[in-house]
Amino acid sequence: MKMRKVFAALGMVAALGVTATTAQAQQGGALERIQQSGVLRVAVPQDFPPFGSVGPDMKPVGYDIDTAQLIATEMGVKLELVPVTSTNRIPYLTTNRVDLVISSMGKNEEREKVIDFTDAYAPFFNGVFGPQDVQVAKAEDLSGKVVGVTRGSVEDIELSKIIPANVTVQRYEDNNGTISAFLSGQVELIATGNVVAASILERNPPRKPEVKFLIKNSPCYVGLNKNETALREKVNEILAKAKSDGSLEQIAQKWLQSGLPADL
Amino acid sequence: MAYSFDFSAVFDYSDVLLQGILMTVQLTAVGTVFGVGLGIVGAAVMTSRSRILRVIVSAYVELIRNTPFLVQLFFIFFGLPALGFRLSAWEAASLAMVINLGAYSTEIIRAGIEATPKGQIEAGLSLGMNRVQVFRHIIISPAMQRIWPALSSQIVIVMLGSAVCSQIAAEELTYAANFIQSRNFRAFESYFVTTILYLALAIALRFVLKMVGNHMFKRRSHA
Numbered sequence: 001m002k003m004r005k006v007f008a009a010l011g012m013v014a015a016l017g018v019t020a021t022t023a024q025a026q027q028g029g030a031l032e033r034i035q036q037s038g039v040l041r042v043a044v045p046q047d048f049p050p051f052g053s054v055g056p057d058m059k060p061v062g063y064d065i066d067t068a069q070l071i072a073t074e075m076g077v078k079l080e081l082v083p084v085t086s087t088n089r090i091p092y093l094t095t096n097r098v099d100l101v102i103s104s105m106g107k108n109e110e111r112e113k114v115i116d117f118t119d120a121y122a123p124f125f126n127g128v129f130g131p132q133d134v135q136v137a138k139a140e141d142l143s144g145k146v147v148g149v150t151r152g153s154v155e156d157i158e159l160s161k162i163i164p165a166n167v168t169v170q171r172y173e174d175n176n177g178t179i180s181a182f183l184s185g186q187v188e189l190i191a192t193g194n195v196v197a198a199s200i201l202e203r204n205p206p207r208k209p210e211v212k213f214l215i216k217n218s219p220c221y222v223g224l225n226k227n228e229t230a231l232r233e234k235v236n237e238i239l240a241k242a243k244s245d246g247s248l249e250q251i252a253q254k255w256l257q258s259g260l261p262a263d264l
Numbered sequence: 265m266a267y268s269f270d271f272s273a274v275f276d277y278s279d280v281l282l283q284g285i286l287m288t289v290q291l292t293a294v295g296t297v298f299g300v301g302l303g304i305v306g307a308a309v310m311t312s313r314s315r316i317l318r319v320i321v322s323a324y325v326e327l328i329r330n331t332p333f334l335v336q337l338f339f340i341f342f343g344l345p346a347l348g349f350r351l352s353a354w355e356a357a358s359l360a361m362v363i364n365l366g367a368y369s370t371e372i373i374r375a376g377i378e379a380t381p382k383g384q385i386e387a388g389l390s391l392g393m394n395r396v397q398v399f400r401h402i403i404i405s406p407a408m409q410r411i412w413p414a415l416s417s418q419i420v421i422v423m424l425g426s427a428v429c430s431q432i433a434a435e436e437l438t439y440a441a442n443f444i445q446s447r448n449f450r451a452f453e454s455y456f457v458t459t460i461l462y463l464a465l466a467i468a469l470r471f472v473l474k475m476v477g478n479h480m481f482k483r484r485s486h487a
Contacts, residue, residue, distance in 0.1 A: 148433075151442060151443065151446050152446030152447075156446070157447075170353065170433035171433055171439070171442075171443060171446075172431075172432075172433055173430075173431055173442075177431065177432075177433075180342045181342070181433070184341075184342045184343070184345040184346065184350075185345050185350060186341065186342070186345065186350065186353075186432075
C-alpha cells in the first residue's frame with residue numbers, strides 16, 4: 001500500500017513537472033528546453049515531394065527534412081521528425097507536440113494570428129517558365145506567344161488576368177499534361193509552380209525551363225509558437241548563416257534543381 | 265438541397281461555348297470528309313486482289329480499332345514530336361479523327377462492297393465498262409447506299425468522341441465546358457448546357473447525313 005502511495009505521489013510530481021514545462025514553453029522557453037533535452041522536434045510533410053515524402057527506406061526525405069537537419073545540427077541537438085499533414089501541422093505546434101513546423105508553409109494573416117514565423121527558408125512561387133533563348137521578362141512580352149498551363153490552377157486564373165489578348169493559352173487537364181506539352185515542344189512557355197518546374201528539370205530535358213517572371217510568390221517559412229523570441233532568433237541566425245555559406249543553396253539544388261532566388 | 269441554379273453563369277461565357285461548337289463542327293467535318301474518303305480507299309483495297317496491300321490496310325484497321333482513341337491522340341500530339349513531327353492541337357485532333365473514322369469506315373464500307381452480287385459486276389464488265397467504271401457505278405454506289413445508316417451512326421460516334429480532343433487543349437466544345445467550369449465552379453450548369461448542345465449537334469448531324477443520303481442515292485437510283 002505504501003509503495004502505491006509513493007508511486008501516486010511520484011506520478012503527481014511528474015504530472016506537475018510536465019504542466020510546468022508546458023507552461024514554460026508557452027512563455028518562451030522552447031530554446032532552453034530543446035538544449036536541455038537535446039532533441040529538436042520538427043513537423044515535416046510526408047506527402048508533398050520534393051519538400052517531404054517517404055523515401056525508399058520508409059524515412060521522410062526532402063527539402064524540409066534537410067532544412068530541419070541543418071537547424072538541428074547547428075543547434076547541436078538530435079532531430080526528431082514528426083510527419084504531419086497540411087491540416088494538422090499548426091495544431092501540432094500550438095499543442096506543443098513539436099518545436100518547429102518546417103512543412104513548406106506559406107505566411108498569411110490568419111496563420112500569423114496563431115503562430116510566429118522565422119525568415120523564409122525555401123522558394124515557393126509560380127511563374128512563367130521557358131528555355132533560356134526565349135526572351136520574356138513580363139506579362140506583356142508574351143504577346144503573340146503560346147503558353148501552356150494547367151486548367152483552373154492558381155497560375156491559370158492569375159495569368160489570364162494579366163496577359164494581353166493576343167496570347168494563346170493552351171490549357172491542359174493536369175500538371176502531367178502541361179509537363180508533357182513542354183517536354184514534347186508543343187509549347188515553349190508554361191505557367192506553373194517552381195516545384196513542377198523542378199520535376200521537369202529532374203528529367204534533364206534538352207530545353208530547360210527557367211523562370212521568366214513571377215506570377216505569385218509565397219516562399220516557405222519555419223513556423224514556431226508565439227513569444228518564442230529566443231528560438232526564433234536562433235533559427236533566423238542559423239538560416240542566415242546557411243544562406244551565406246551556401247548550405248541552403250545546396251539543399252535547393254538537390255531538391256529543386258535550381259538555386260535560391262536572390263531575394264529569399 | 266441548398267444549391268441554387270444559375271445558368272447565367274454559363275451564358276456569360278457564350279462566346280467561349282460558340283467557339284467550342286464551331287471547332288467541334290469543323291473537326292467533325294474534316295474527320296468525316298477525309299475519314300470516309302480514306303474508308304472508301306481502304307475498303308477498295310481490302311476487296312482487291314493485292315495481298316500485300318490487303319495486309320497493310322487490315323493492319324491499320326486492326327491497330328486503330330483495337331486501341332483507345334485517347335491514346336492515339338496522345339501519341340500523335342505528345343509522341344510524334346520526338347520524331348520531329350510536330351502538329352498543333354487542331355491538326356493533331358483532325359488527323360486523329362480522320363485516322364480513326366478511316367479505320368471504322370473501311371470495315372463498314374467493305375461489308376457493303378462484299379454484299380454486291382457477283383453477277384452485277386460480271387454484267388457491268390460484259391457491257392464494256394472498265395474496272396473503274398464498274399467500281400464507281402456498280403460496286404461503291406450501291407454499297408454506300410446499303411451501309412449509309414451504319415456509317416451515319418459511326419460519324420455521330422466520332423463527333424461525340426471529339427470531346428476527348430479537349431485533353432490536348434484543342435478548343436472544342438468539351439474544352440469550352442471544362443474551361444467555363446474551372447472559372448465559375450458551376451459543374452451542373454456547365455455540363456448540363458454542354459450535354460444539351462451535344463445532343464442538338466448530334467440530332468442536327470443525323471439530319472444532315474440523312475439529307476445527304478437522300479440526295480445522293482435518289483439520283484443514283486434514277487440514273
